[in-house]
Amino acid sequence: MPYDEMYTPEHAVRPHYRAFADWLAATPPEVIQRKREEAEITFHRVGITFAVYGEEAGRERLIPFDIVPRIIPADEWGLMAAGLRQRVRALNAFLYDIYHDQEILKAGRIPAQQVLSNSQYRKEMLGVEVPGRTYAHIAGIDLVRAGAGDYYVLEDNLRTPSGVSYMLEDRKMMMRLFPDLFATQRVAPVEHYPDLLLDTLRSVTPGDQVDPTVVLLTPGQFNSAYFEHAFLAQQMGIELVEGRDLFVRDDTVYMRTTRGPVRIDVIYRRIDDDFLDPQVFREDSVLGVPGLFDAYRSGRVTLANAVGTGIADDKAMYIHVPEMIRFYCGEEPILANVPTWELGKPQDRAYVLEHLPELVVKEVHGSGGYGMLVGPAATRDEITLFRERIKAEPERYIAQPTLALSTCPTFVESGIAPRHIDLRPFVLSGSEVKLVPGGLTRVALVENSLVVNSSQGGGTKDTWVVQG
Secondary structure (H helix, E strand, O other): OOOEOOEOOOOOEOHHHHHHHHHHHHOOHHHHHHHHHHHHHHHHHHOOEEEOOOOOOOOEEEOOEEEEEEEEEHHHHHHHHHHHHHHHHHHHHHHHHHOOOOHHHHOOOOOHHHHHOOOOOOHHHOOOOOHHHOOOOEEEEEEEEEOOOEEEEEEEEOOOOOOHHHHHHHHHHHHHHOHHHHHHOOEOOOOOHHHHHHHHHHHOOOOOOOOOOEEEEOOOOOOOOHHHHHHHHHHHOOEEEOHHHEEEEOOEEEEOOOOOOEEOOEEEEOOOHHHOOOOOOOOOOOOOOOOHHHHHHOOOOEEEOOOOOHHHHOHHHHOOHHHHHHHHHOOOOOOEEOOOEEOOOHHHHHHHHHOHHHEEEEEOOOOOOOOEEEHHHOOHHHHHHHHHHHHHOHHHEEEEEOOOOOEEEEEEOOEEEEEEEEEEOEEEEOOOEEEOOOOEEEEOOOOOOOOOOHHHOOEEEEEEEEOO
16 A cells, blocks of 8 residues: 555554544535635636646647645655755756866766767856856755655656745635634645745846846747746736847847836746757747847846756656766765666666566656656556567667556545645755755645646645644
8 A cells, every 4th residue: 555644554543643634524515616716716826837738739628726735744844955955956966067177977876878978968057157057956856755655756756846836826816715724734835935036036146246137938828837937927926028129239138118128137938948048949949039148148138947957857867866976075875866777778778678667657758748758557558569669669768667656645525535635845045055945746646546637637736744
């Protein structure tokens, strides 16, 4: 049986859930149903939607929100937070190293070919200095709980990690619907995240700008995460811009305004590397800004996250993060990786091909739950197809055991039932490494499903870090 966040194997309520369990038992079902309907109406009104891939083109839907929170004791969170800080420090050190002296490659701790031939490795970044040697200013680290309750890092999201707006809106909704719950429990706040994010972005201003101008660069309203882009810009009090709103002159980035050009110092970009600058990356990009990379390379503007961070959240690199921690921090990892088979290695490949029905196979460049095989839930034809794909291009894949992700009670059509969850805390790196307590809890609403991604029908929960 998977680890249950709320109940012990003997079905006793865990200590940190007792206050919530008492409240739930004392609240009439019709009151809870009315509150759930109120939450759905409010989310619709605010426009908190997400594009669901594979459905009708252009269709947006509400991300389901569940009112049973995921609760984490403060001491447990303290250990997780230390592990997250350690991991992100190592990832930033790795990114600086591979674009400069490449010491970890020279030492043979990571195969050089895996880095230098990776499509996410940007040779254009070689020798480029970035403020504070920080590349991943915003990191979303996906954690899962399995076995007897141990936490594992499932993925490192360093390119343009999303979901923090749902963390904030979920908390706002819970406080609005159930103020009595927050009055009786010491739930750590998360609403100051936009302030921490803005402080982080301002702390990596190039040069000695005293009052830097920060903007958020979005692909536009047709992007699936556009709500989040607009939300964060509004919460930070900065301009939300598209590529056409910016231009470069004398290696300096400016924003067009009705009062004339305004110099931009920091760009929180939610556009992938390939589309940032048509003069350097994809020539057909209409989303980016011509000349932006030259301004960046000359140290006249900061991009967050830095160009080239994708190599560190590639699943082929995930395998090596524990070694990065040992190499750069001189420490043992606080948070463990999920055991992983590297299919470019003959012995790993042989094992995986023999045990495909038991394993999860992922594309090293994949994201969002796509391009993967969940063996126990796959058909015979799907397994056969993946077997041929692996044989043809083994380096494109990794494999992991099918973890029994922890469950949390969740409201579904039949009532309250356990559903699998994960957790995405957001780690901010600038002059300091900071994070708010908790993160975004994603829940797989389909019974027995392990896929929690919003783009594939998953929902969200508020995440409480509570003092005992």
